Amino acid sequence: MTASLQDQVVIVTGAGSGIGCATALAFASAGAHVLAVGRRAEALHRTAAQHPGIAVLPADITRAGAPQDVVDAAAGRWGRVDVLVNNAGATAVMPLAETDAQRVTDLLALNVVAPSLLAKAALPYLRAGRGTIVNISSTFGHRPLPGAAHYAASKAALEQLTRSWALELAADGVRVNALAPGPTESEALTAAGLPDDVIDRLKQDETARIPLGRRGTPEEVATWIVRLADPAATWLTGQVLTIDGGLELG
Template sequence: MSADSNGRPFSGQVAIVTGAGSGIGRATAVAFARAGAHVLGVGRREGPLKETASAHEGIDILAMDICGDGAPATVVSTAVERWGRLDHLINNAGATAVMPLEETDKQTVVDLLSLNVVAPSLLAHEALPHLRRTSGTIINLSSTYGHRPMAGGAHYAATKAAVEQMTRSWALELAGEGIRVNCVAPGPTRTDVMLHAGLSSEAANDMYAYERDRIPTHHIASAEEMAYWVLRMADPAGRHATGQVITVDGGLELI
């Protein structure tokens, strides 16, 4: 689809963005809306979702735990019933956990897999019939630690490695149907994810400082910088790119 007269390449298209209440998800929802798309922002907390929706009139919201029974079907049907189509599924919602092997807890592992691997899989399954009709895209969010070791975070890294392998496998499976599947793997990005993982603000800032020193560009990315790459991977002009994992980490993966 070509851009409209205002240069908005996603005009008339529909995107679902999970984890849209904050961070990269919020920035991605806003970026798609500014590019002309109708956006369904999904997340567990209604308050933060309303803040996201207030950033652009093109964003509608759905407060729902995507790990709940029947949630993926509800998310997809809500978008399709509202706008009559679905063009892009952005599997952004995820969780991290700082959990050394000595402290490994079964429920933490199960919860990580449920949110980071199972929920995106079921959302993609539900979205598939609609993406076939629009030659749509699936964009998964991984991490630089999806393909680098992470001491103290093995299970989080393992879920992101799974996301990257699902991306490649789905891309190969669906290429003949015109559906593209790609992945953006952020490096350290300034969001509230560390706080949700249980770190204090001071500990999170210490970690950002540590990471900044290690990153070749000495830069901690913003959520908006990551949203830029999500939008680029979904752009109709990039229809020949599929099965790609684009790492955006200031060169961290190179060391």
């Protein structure tokens, strides 16, 4: 399938580490031109150093005007945008009793608002080339997560955007799908500000609940992102594919 990705132009947000890094490398290895976007310039350059098909754009996608700047950078460099991977996101451990207005606002700005504005900015190019959007959700976008309800709610919102955009854009030939990974090795828990001992305990608890007996790898998730985006998947839209080792079956 990936032969049809040759010379496609792909934007991947959150590409400095984890799933985003693996996704940028997977698309570049399939022959695509990749714009790797993220807040940390050094991390992006480490990603780009692994493949010549990856260019970098350090950017905070929650900044006013940043989504349009990202799309303009890709289109200005390669003349088109074929795939938008809305991968950048944050996890927030926030029990109801500790709910903080600014933390909720910041979480939604990154997990919901920024992907929406990126999709809006990319839309003229996606329509012109019958391109595709892949939104990265989570198993917890469609199952409860006590103690992190706002994170789960933000991913549920992204899944509903996926379905709604798929219907809205179908007449233009633009496909919109989502991938919902389960617990995957990444820096997300550290970035959420959790101490190492808490992270270790969470990972052990998660692993114990996963039927396949382990957490996922970024490369496993990236494989399915590429498959959802591949132009050969011509009749697939509006779907949320869960890849979590069977966790949601429990």
